[in-house]
Amino acid sequence: MWSAQAGRRLAPVIRAAILLTAALALAALAGACSLGGSDRVGGERAGEPRVLTMLTPFTSPEELTGFADEVARLSNGALRIRIVPAGHASRPDFEAATIRDLLRGRADLAMAASRAWDAFGARRMRALHAPLLIDNYSLQERVLDSNLVDEMLAELRPLGLAGVGILPGAIRHPIGLRHRLAAPDDFSGLSIGVHRSRVADAVMRTLGARPVPLPPEVPSVDGLDGVEHIVGGIYSDRLDIDGSHLMTNVNLWPRPLVLVAGARSHSRLTPEQRRILRAAAANVVPKALESVLNAEAEASGNICRRGGASFDVATSSELRALRLAVEPVLRDLERDPGTRAAIEAIERDKAELAEPPADLASCERPADPPASRATAIDGVWRIDTDRKAVHYDYYLENWGRWTFVFDRDRFAITQENPKACTWGYGTFAVDGNRMSWTFTDGGGIAPTGASDTPGEHFVFGFSAYRDTLTVTPVKGEVSPLPFRAKPWRRLATTPTRQFFSSRCPPPAAALRG
Numbered sequence: 001m002w003s004a005q006a007g008r009r010l011a012p013v014i015r016a017a018i019l020l021t022a023a024l025a026l027a028a029l030a031g032a033c034s035l036g037g038s039d040r041v042g043g044e045r046a047g048e049p050r051v052l053t054m055l056t057p058f059t060s061p062e063e064l065t066g067f068a069d070e071v072a073r074l075s076n077g078a079l080r081i082r083i084v085p086a087g088h089a090s091r092p093d094f095e096a097a098t099i100r101d102l103l104r105g106r107a108d109l110a111m112a113a114s115r116a117w118d119a120f121g122a123r124r125m126r127a128l129h130a131p132l133l134i135d136n137y138s139l140q141e142r143v144l145d146s147n148l149v150d151e152m153l154a155e156l157r158p159l160g161l162a163g164v165g166i167l168p169g170a171i172r173h174p175i176g177l178r179h180r181l182a183a184p185d186d187f188s189g190l191s192i193g194v195h196r197s198r199v200a201d202a203v204m205r206t207l208g209a210r211p212v213p214l215p216p217e218v219p220s221v222d223g224l225d226g227v228e229h230i231v232g233g234i235y236s237d238r239l240d241i242d243g244s245h246l247m248t249n250v251n252l253w254p255r256p257l258v259l260v261a262g263a264r265s266h267s268r269l270t271p272e273q274r275r276i277l278r279a280a281a282a283n284v285v286p287k288a289l290e291s292v293l294n295a296e297a298e299a300s301g302n303i304c305r306r307g308g309a310s311f312d313v314a315t316s317s318e319l320r321a322l323r324l325a326v327e328p329v330l331r332d333l334e335r336d337p338g339t340r341a342a343i344e345a346i347e348r349d350k351a352e353l354a355e356p357p358a359d360l361a362s363c364e365r366p367a368d369p370p371a372s373r374a375t376a377i378d379g380v381w382r383i384d385t386d387r388k389a390v391h392y393d394y395y396l397e398n399w400g401r402w403t404f405v406f407d408r409d410r411f412a413i414t415q416e417n418p419k420a421c422t423w424g425y426g427t428f429a430v431d432g433n434r435m436s437w438t439f440t441d442g443g444g445i446a447p448t449g450a451s452d453t454p455g456e457h458f459v460f461g462f463s464a465y466r467d468t469l470t471v472t473p474v475k476g477e478v479s480p481l482p483f484r485a486k487p488w489r490r491l492a493t494t495p496t497r498q499f500f501s502s503r504c505p506p507p508a509a510a511l512r513g
Helices: 016-027 062-074 094-103 114-120 124-129 137-144 148-154 198-206 231-236 263-267 271-283 285-306 316-325 327-333 337-353
Strands: 050-056 079-085 109-113 161-167 171-176 191-195 210-214 226-230 244-247 257-262 309-312 379-384 401-407 410-416 421-431 434-445 457-465 468-473 488-492
Touching (some): 094 109, 114 257, 124 337, 171 231, 198 210, 198 327, 226 231, 285 309, 316 327, 410 434
Parallel strands (some): 191 210
Antiparallel strands (some): 161 257, 379 401
């Protein structure tokens, strides 16, 4: 699945290969985390760059690549960030385990969502994910651009950590697997999956539900009545099962990402290098927020096209009832003076902005497509790319030999390199010099778990000249780079399966013949 948030395809489920790779990488960190290399930052590069290893609790580095790129830019390449999965993706305490890895000196930097730090004594940070408080993205951006960030990061010093910054995260919504989750009574007696958080647990218990801790990706919905999750996770974990209900305007809390450095590693950096880390985190907040919004819109559209979930809107009275029901959790948080001061500051910002809760776009499913007819791109096309062809080259499924077959209104693809071989297929349409694809399914050999999933929708511009097709992005649409990294060359004018990879051909049902 392609993600607009980072410009690459995401893993829909936890893959054993990912966990093995992450475990091996983590085991090697002891030798890889030295801070050797030049101390010079800015101006002309001198010698090898200083490389800092950064742990992510998730299986993909997507949410940290913008920060890493900005560090490299500000330092003129003299300071680099190497992002490594922490290897705890099968555990409900995946974020706490990542923090403990950093405390033990297994990396230079790490990221964990604000929800994880309560267990380590960081109280002010709880205000970021207080229930129904930060319920729109403008408010989240304003808070992360305020002095509250420095006050929250200061609480990490007693732990032996140095705060670097806080990046915005997607707002979390409830999805009911059998019915709506809007009013407080809707939650009563249910088992609701949560990503481990003392605040989330308290909210669910206050609403009469039983919180069930989950790993980063939800492996199964067995035993669950609902899940609180970001929209991208609902899509990639395929929680939008038939008969499910996605609450579009019930914004439980956001998932801000806290960037920290180990004290020992931080002390070895020059003052200028420390300044660059902090500046990079602050600089990327607007761009990170844009990526969050793009990814949410893409995932929401994919869920709509997949057709399993209804998009439900809570009434104003239901939202008022929810706020009243979770009031005891807020009052408990405010027993701590620092948390209370942070909540009050956010409430003042919220009153000044006076914006309504964020709402996902409504789901308007397309009408039946017109009868199929021949198009300008019918036939077989191919491109050959290497890792350098795409910016985020750590996904093996994003480069190699691509073979595309288009037949009136259906298409199928294979991608192959020595370590990955994937397939995908679906329907497409051509309108002038624009083509749109909607995936029906995908699979194959995907070492980093990145294969196309049902509902994904891409749009490209194209220009054909003889047997060459130049594919271009379309503003406001998802136009993944791997598919347009080079001009396509035509292999045949008649659609045929014979050019597909023999290692991972698409299913027979992908095309007509």
